[in-house]
Amino acid sequence: KGEVLDALQELTRLAVHQKTGERSRLMLDISQWRQRRRDELAALGDKIARRVLESGEREELSPMTPFERKIVHDAVAGVQGVRSESEGVEPSRRVVILVD
Template sequence: MSEESPTAVVSEGRADRGNPTIAELEEEGDIAADYIEELLDITDLDGDIDIDARGGRAYVSVNSSEDSNLRLLSKPDTVTALQELTRIAVQTKTGGFSRLILDVGGSREARQSELENLVDRAIERIEGGAASAALPPMSSYERKLVHDVVADRGFTSESEGEGRDRHTVIRRA
């Protein structure tokens, strides 16, 4: 009988989470989908689950028809909380850190649109004469999205601040 702990066996090959393999990301997605499916069953909510792996992250999307009660879970703060709970479930099963992204009812797409509008308004302030424009604090994932949008618009950005106050500042390129 092996003297390895169960966690060591499960997390074998997962020590370097800097570059997870597609198989590892798919495993994360499967674990997350099982967790979310149980949650949906317990709460008597309807939803179809899709799993994708791209950019070094597992993406799990929960969608349903427009008349579904799933909209109860698609508020940004609720999605963020569910994502953290799902990540904990994945990390418990795999023994490794997870950068999983959860989308419920298109909430991530809606947030992407909000962030693009926020960047556009900030750029308008810069074009109107401001040296820079600071955005409100947001998660690292949202800051990454903002940095990408800013670069697409031909400007530069950097994250400033610590912890919950970490935010993005946009400047001319």
């Protein structure tokens, strides 16, 4: 699920902050894991959005990180007639897709 990658990324950001005094938006991607995950989530958002549009029924996705939810929200925004919202509290915050 990328927990080790997230931990390495956070440690790297902390090291950069300690060295420079500035916050970093650095994002690590090892073996293109993040890119593959981004592609999977975009496809999932599009697929579920189209299913919601057809069925008229709202759908909730599994809990995701803020990074993952943003990708899904962006994918849903590309489908007319549906919208997405985030519900819940971290770490159980999830995307909900509804008919607009």
